[in-house]
Amino acid sequence: MSEINAEQVAHLANLARIALTEEEIEHLTAELRQIMQAVEKVSEVATPDVPPTSHPIPMQNVFRDDVVGDVLTVEQALSGAPESDGSRFVVSAILGEEQ
Amino acid sequence: MARAELMDFDEALELFEPVIGLEVHVELNTRTKMFSAAPNPANSEFHGAEPNTLVAPVDLGLPGSLPVVNGEAVRNSISLGLALGCGIAESCRFARKNYFYPDLAKNYQISQYDEPIAFEGSVEVELENGRVFQVPIERAHMEEDAGKLTHVGGSTGRIHGAEYSLVDYNRAGVPLVEIVTRPIFGGEADAPALARAYVSTIRDIVISLGISEARMERGNLRCDANVSLRPRAAAGEPAEPLGTRTETKNVNSFRSIERAVRHEIQRQAAILAKGGTITQETRHWHEDTGTTSPGRPKSDADDYRYFPEPDLLPVVPSRELVEELRAALPEPPAARRRRLKTEWGFTDLEFLDVLNGGLLVEVAETVAAGASPAAARKWWTGELTRLANARDTDAASLVTPAEVAELAALVEAGTLTDRLARQVLEGVAAGEGSPKQVVDARRLAVVSDDGALVAAIDEALASQPDVLAKIRDGKVQAAGAVIGAVMKAMQGKADAARVRELVLERAAGADAGA
Amino acid sequence: MSEHLVRLTAAELGERLASGDVSSVEATRAHLDRIAAVDGAVHAFLHVDGERALETAAAVDRRRTAGESLGPLAGVPIAIKDVLVTEGMPSTAGSRILEGWVPPYDATPVRKVREAGMIPLGKTNMDEFAMGSSTEHSAYGPTYNPWDLERIPGGSGGGSAASVAAFEAPLALGSDTGGSIRQPAHVTGTVGVKPTYGAVSRYGSIALASSLDQVGPVTRTVLDAALLQDVIAGHDPLDSTSIPEAWPSMAEAVRRADVAGLRIGVVKQLDSDGFQAGVRSRFHEALELLERNGAEIVEVSAPHFEYSIAAYYLILPAEASSNLAKFDSVRFGLRVTPEGGGTVEQVMGATREAGFGPEVKRRIILGTYALSAGYYDAYYGSAQKVRTLVQRDFDAAFAKVDVLATPTAPTTAFKLGEKLDDPLAMYLNDVATIPANLAGVPGISVPVGLAPEDGLPVGIQFLAPAREDARLYNVGAALERLLVEQWGGPLLDRAPDLSSHEMAAAEEGVV
Incomplete structure (x- = not known):
């Protein structure tokens, strides 16, 4: 299959929002190549006639009644926040959305 | 931001065929959220x-928290799918749509991808000019809403220029149904009106089902409009391929x-006519300027990495459930419209006026609250529409049908004249209270x-x-001047007919007394 | 007195507590003393809450004195893997990105152990977000194997296994995504059970791979594991994948343990040269012992097990890449702002760069790749198909036998650092444990002795069909009884005396 390159790894890091260093990207590219080579083995037996399994124990239609339950208090909700204004979470400016 | 160049609409239509596609998000009004038992703010x-x-923990994406599907939201989604004429999946799944955004607590949205709950339907939409369209529905799927961001520090409260943003996750996890049309061809010059009428019809449907509050100003109903243009093919030539589309949010x-x-x-016509190309992108609609501005270009950054949501199990609606919900469907909007038109005794024009204002539900509810159909129509399509236009909003966001019925009753009883009633409406729209409260507070009752x-x-x-002399001479129409003066003196708070009666009586009396 | 209390099994301690012979405060204090004495060397705990533990113990003692009827484990201390969220106790999953985070709620298994009157002592060390087989990937430093402090205690739940092996806690909670309960049990001479997927609620277990994760018991005896599973198993409406049916008592299965007529299948593909000689010899001796006591040993084939690791290292990173997206510096955990400030995207990127260790980054990138457009079918989709094939292998095997047996892991405990730079070699540790996670079936690891060549513990793994966890307790308890009889005492009696190691370690500056 495809040979993963540093540019791809940088793109993946961006998708995953991890500001990897150049050095990490280089290192990871080599490792991922090796790992992908090993895991590509799955394609040997994953033929079209085999259905995929996403849940190990097959169940279906697990629903909740539409009844209000417990909520967190504002204090609890914000307790772990790096920054808040007492009622909302504070994040730095969002750019790149509007120009 | 430079103002975009626009081509004259008729000229654009001569050169290009508009193709539209609409995505409507409906917030369900279940008591709890889609995946948690926290109260639903769309209720x-x-x-x-x-x-x-x-x-609840899952709405904040707290580590370890898990979603559980709201069964009522699933039933509502199936009902909506059926009302859209869709097939209901025998089995469908939730999927994760992965992207980072601070209003998305888990940084993935639980949605549906290749297995929506409802697919392949059609909605009948009627326009002002009487044209009837069958709008093809591709799918309706279940998902969750995101939280709300407030941008602080920028001059306009928009993202650009903001110093920081505040996040409120109350809306995170509100149950949504996203209804996606197939590309709609043939709208031509009616395409904009068709888009409007379609959304209005969806609103009628969800209200008649009782599954959403459907208040657009609250975001209960939101529309993304996809628009593309394709050049007109010369006679005998094969159709041109579809143009690049933009999505206006x-x-x-x-x-x-x-x-x-x-x-x-x-x-788009202005750009294409100059030989330019359309960028596939998301555009933002600005209510204030009536323009759109570019957002994020669509790119490979939109790799959402969908995969089946491992925390949730397949939804397999039984055929019994589907048939039970189908049997409980309310009258379809088209049939309902035909019935109401007859019941109300409106002319074609009067009825279309209501439809195109997106006011069918409001008029119906106002009639149900006791007003005459004529009065309900008059207030909604007249004064309330004027007030709404002046405020760039929808009439339904200004007053409730019950308030309009109350107002109509006051007019009927002679407590208000039409002119006074208009002032009362303005007060109600301004949040001064019910019509009676406004009448009292502003002292608007007829004397x-x-x-x-x-x-x-x-x-x-x-x-x-x-004037008195003329009246005595039998020139009764001269009374108008006196009536005008009296109405002015009474600041309009008098019944003109009664004033006329009294003027003639007093003029005669004055004569007798002279 | 104190030393004696920590060597009791949970069941024994429970009985002593019930008889009024010992108070929970005494038992708890004994374990806290033991932690104070040896955890400097072992580093099984990330957080110990002695004060609250003693308060809880005192409250249980009061309830008992008041005549309240309490469960068999009431008053017994327990260690909790840091992957489970605990109200009022920091929960980090071994990651820097969650340093100091105190959750506002309890995981369901934690709530259940509290309701059973058990005494949470603290949180145990683990590979960051449960990614690893050695606990070396913890952001807070490794845990050391009580049998040899230069060796790994297994992973990801090395802290829970080591705490139990070092007598710091009678039992512990673990989580098992690809062997994180069973492989540490194997290398520390303890018992570890991965119940059927859905038997124990995952609510409050910080997700690694949602379709593979399962919480389970970490103990020194099979009976203790059964008693703990009886406490934590059962339907939880907060976890959609939780099995709704009621469970039979596992403790009862232990008490009735008997292997006469039991058909045990040996998986041909997991009985090969790839396993260390001493691991294989102890494994076969155990099977012979079972055979002599009435079990029937049958060879079975599971041709698709060899694809398990490949499938696992696609499914796990894919799900993990999504599960770990929530760590973004907005609602909880670490925030790192780039020098001179930055947009929220840049803050997220910097936070995740600083807050995640190399193994976590590796797997997130791998998972992002496996799910990305154009690769899904080839990678994630194919891996899900392998899952079907592995399930079919299990179905075919269980049509012939009642349980399967394999060595739990290919080698005994390796040295710290030995495989740290070779991720693929590290991944191979899970070759025997992963198939159970892919298929959702339950598995247990029970100690079967020490490998002759290095004197380190070896475990045997039994696997049963989904929902048949009781079969594991039956065969595990029967084997344990036979072995302990043969040995003249539990295997852990042969573990080195840690107090001397502690001194040595301290001198070498390891602590």
């Missing part, structure tokens, strides 16, 4: 709660849907005390002896 009972007070009133589609047709009227009439007659 009126919980609307307007303080920030971050309607959150944030279109939150019927009026703006129509305006936004029209604007996008004109903008029905003959004594006060007689005093004013006598004074007017005395100050206009020439």
Whole structure:
């Protein structure tokens, strides 16, 4: 299959929002190549006639009644926040959305 | 931001065929959220709660928390799918749509991808000019809403220029159904009106099902409009391929849907006519300027890495459930419209006026609240529409049908004249209270005390002896001048017919007394 | 007195507590003393809450004195893997990105152990977000194997296994995504059970791979594991994948343990040269012992097990890449702002760069790749198909036998650092444990002795069909009884005396 390159790894890091260093990207590219080579083995037996399994124990239609339950208090909700204004979470400016 | 160049609409239509596609998000009004037992702010009972007070661990994406599907939201989604004429999946799944955004607590949205709950339907939409369209529905799927960001520090409260943003996750996890049309061809010059009428019809459907509050100003119903243009093929030539589309987001009133589609047709036409190309992108609608501005370009950054949600199991609606929900469906909007038109005795034009204003539900509810159909129509399509247009909003956001019925009753009883009633409406729309409260607070009731009227009439007659003489000569139409003066003196709070009666009576009396 | 109390099994301690012979405060204090004495060397705990533990113990003692009827484990201390969220106790999953985070709620298994009157002592060390087989990937430093402090205690739940092996806690909670309960049990001479997927609620277990994760018991005896599973198993409406049916008592299965007529299948593909000689010899001796006591040993084939690791290292990173997206510096955990400030995107990127260790980054990138457009079918989709094939292998095997047996892991405990730079070699540790996670079936690891060549513990793994966890307790308890009889005492009696190691370690500056 495809040979993963540093540019791809940088793109993946961006998708995953991890500001990897150049050095990490280089290192990871080599490792991922090796790992992908090993895991590509799955394609040997994953033929079209085999259905995929996403849940190990097959169940279906697990629903909740539409009844209000417990909520967190504002204090609890914000307790772990790096920054808040007492009622909302504070994040730095969002750019790149509007120009 | 430079103002986009626009081509004249008719000229654009001559050169290009507009193709539109609409995505409508409906917030369901279940009592709890899609995946948690926290109260749902899209249910009126919980609307307007303080920030971050309607959150369970899963709504904040707290580590270890898990979603559980709200069964009622699934049933509502199936009902909606059926009302859209869709097939209901025998089995469908939730999927994760992965992207980072601070209003998305888990940084993935639980949605549906290749297995929506409802697919392949059709909705009948009727336009102002009587044209009827069958709008093809591709799918309707279940998902969750995101939280709300407030941008602080910028001059306009928009993202650009903001110094920081505040996040409230109350809305995170509100149950949504996203309804996606197939590309709609043949709208031509009616394309903008069709877009508006389609959303209005969806609103009628969800209201008749009782599954959403459907208040656009609250974001219960949101529309993204996809627009593309394709050049007209020369006669005998095969059709040109579809053009590149843009997706205009944030279109939150019927009026703006129509305006936004029209604007996008004109903008794209101007670019294409000059030999330019359209960028596939998301555009933002600005209600204030009536323009769109570019957002994020669509790119490979939109790799959402969908995969089946491992925390949730397949939804397999039984055929019994589907048939039970089908049997419980309300009358389809088209049939309902035909029935109401007959019941109300409206002319074609009167009825279309209501439809195109997106006011069918409002008029029906106002009639149900006791008003006459004529009065309900008059207020909604007249004064309320005018007020709404002046405020760039929808009439339904200004007053409730019950308030309009109350107003109509006051007019009927003679407590208000039409002119006074208009002032009352303005007060109600401004949040001053119910019509009765506004009447009291503004002292707008008609003066029905003959004594006060007689005093004013006598004074007017005395100050206009020439008019009095004409009346005595039998020139009754001269009374108009006196009536005008009296109405003015009473600040309009008098019944003109009664004033006329009294003027003639007093004029005769004055004669007898002279 | 104190030393004696910590060597009791949970069942024994429970009985002593019930008889009024010992108070929970005494038992708890004994374990806290033991932690104080040896955890400097072992580093099984990330957080110990002695004060609250003693308060809880005192409250249980009061309830008992008041005549309240309490469960068999009431008053017994327990260690909790840091992957489970605990109200009022920091929960980090071994990651820097969650340093100091105190959750506002309890995981369901934690709530259940509290309701059973058990005494949470603290949180145990683990590979960051349960990614690893050695606990070396913890952001807070490794845990050391009580049998040899230069060796790994297994992973990801090395802290829970080591705490139990070092007598710091009678039992512990673990989580198992690809062997994180069973492989540490194997290398520390303890018992570890991965119940059927859905038997124990995952609510409050910080997700690694949602379709593979399962919480389970970490103990020194099979009976203790059974008693703990009886406490934590059962339907939880907060976890959609939780099995709704009621469970039979596992403790009862232990008490009735008997292997006469039991058909045990040996998986041909997991009985190969790839396993260390001493691991294989102890494994076969155990099977012979079972055979002599009435079990029937049958060879079975599971041809698709060899694809398990490949499938696992696609499914796990894919799900993990999504599960770990929530760590973004907005609602909880670490925030790192780039020098001179930055947009929220840049803050998220910097936070995740600083807050995640190399193994976590590796797997997130791998998972992002496996799910990305154009690769889904080849990678994630194919891996899900392998899952079907592995399930079919299990179905075919269980049509012939009642349980399967394999060595739990290919080698005994390796040295710290030995495989740290070779991720693929590290991944191979899970070759025997992963198939159970892919298929959702339950598995247990029970100690079967020490490998002759290095004197380190070896475990045997039994696997049963989904929902048949009781079969594991039956065969595990029967084997344990036979072995302990043969040995003249539990295997852990042969573990080195840690107090001397502690001194040595301290001198070498390891602590």
